[in-house]
Amino acid sequence: MxxxxxxxxxxxxxxxxxxxxxxxxxxxxxxxxxxxxxxxxxxxxxxxxxxxxxxxxxxxxxxxxxxxxxxxxxxxxxxxxxxxxxxxxxxxxxxxxxxxSPQAVAEHAMALILTLNRKTHKAYNRIRESNFSLERLTGFDIHGKTVGIIGTGHIGALFAKIVLGFGCNVIGYDVNENKELVDAGVKYCGLDELFKNSDIISLHCPLIPATHHLLNKNAFDKMKDGVMVINTSRGALINTTDAIAALKSGRLGYLGIDVYEQEEKLFFKDLSEEIIEDDEISRLMTFPNVLITSHQGFFxxxxxxxxxxxxxxxxxxxxxxxxxxxxxxx
Missing domain, CATH: 3.40.50.720 (NAD(P)-binding Rossmann-like Domain)
Structure with a gap:
């Protein structure tokens, strides 16, 4: 053809x-x-x-x-x-x-969590400059934390198994419950309960009208202070303006994204010698607790x-x- x-x-x-x-x-x-x-x-x-x-x-x-x-x-x-x-x-x-390769995306979500938490990207850059200080590199134990997974299809289910292996308490939200995950210890709940109880929230749902800007000001207001949010699904699941406000207030403690709402103007291109006209991604890049990768989860x-x-x-x-x-x- x-x-x-x-x-x-x-x-x-x-x-x-x-x-x-x-x-x-x-x-x-x-x-x-x-x-x-x-x-x-x-x-x-x-x-x-x-x-x-x-x-x-x-x-x-x-x-x-x-x-x-x-x-x-x-x-x-x-x-x-x-x-x-x-x-x-x-x-x-x-x-x-x-x-x-649902494994690829699920593993990348875990990589974002580990990198944000233990700040390995910052440690790498420090060592390259002969700075061996541990100041401001403090992380937290992932073991025992509550991880909320929104969307437990192929990728979400594999991600659930990964974090279960880390000894996390795992709660999930999906219109269809996965019996295998329930048997493995995942507890399903409503969105509000997931927002309230999660230390880490990872998005693994499709972008449809019902999930557009699923994480917005209303959702962030229901979350714990300092919550970590990971998005390896679709950029428009998160209202970027509201996420920036949540980062500034401290409600959102960490943000790891492999997707971005306006990524078609940016991702998969070398713009290193150009002016980035997207003010929101430019603002996100200034936060020390934000990690952005350019849609490489599948790669x-x-x-x-x-x-x-x-x-x-x-x-x-x-x-x-x-x-x-x-x-x-x-």
């Missing part, structure tokens, strides 16, 4: 090319994201392959349809950047990679292999008329 691959990085080409040997799709790589300004690049293609920050709104999908595109292949699990209703109306199949060898192989198989299944089990239906 003749496919235009957008938001391409070197690792996308490496893994897609490696696994394409058994599929023989005709792949053309574009470094630019797919949006209303670049949709004209899709002329002559049957499919587009996109990532988390490509913008497939109604206007873009209408243009894709007019140019003969029949498939949108997402190299990710989330699909909040695609107008699914319009894709359905235009007869464009939307396929995704529902599970690539392991195993995850990249699964993303490439599943994406290409999705395209093959559609091309050969079998339909894909990973197609998103509305």
């Amino acid at each position: 003749k496919t235009a691959v957008f938001s391409t990085k070197s690792y996308d080409r490496e893994y897609l090319n490696r696994f394409n040997s058994s599929h023989s799709h005709e792949l053309t790589y574009f470094e630019a994201p797919l949006n209303k300004n670049t949709v004209n690049l899709t002329v002559g293609y049957e499919a587009v392959c996109v990532f988390v920050n490509d913008d497939l709104n109604k206007e873009v999908i209408d243009e894709l349809s007019s140019k003969g595109v029949k498939v949108i292949a997402l190299r990710c699990a989330g699909f909040n950047n695609v107008d699914l209703d319009e894709a359905t109306n235009k007869g464009i199949a939307v396929v995704r990679v529902p599970t690539y 392991t060898k195993e995850a990249l292999e699964e993303i490439a192989s599943t994406t290409l198989k999705n395209l093959t299944d559609i091309e050969e008329g079998r339909g894909s089990k990973n197609e998103i239906k509305v």
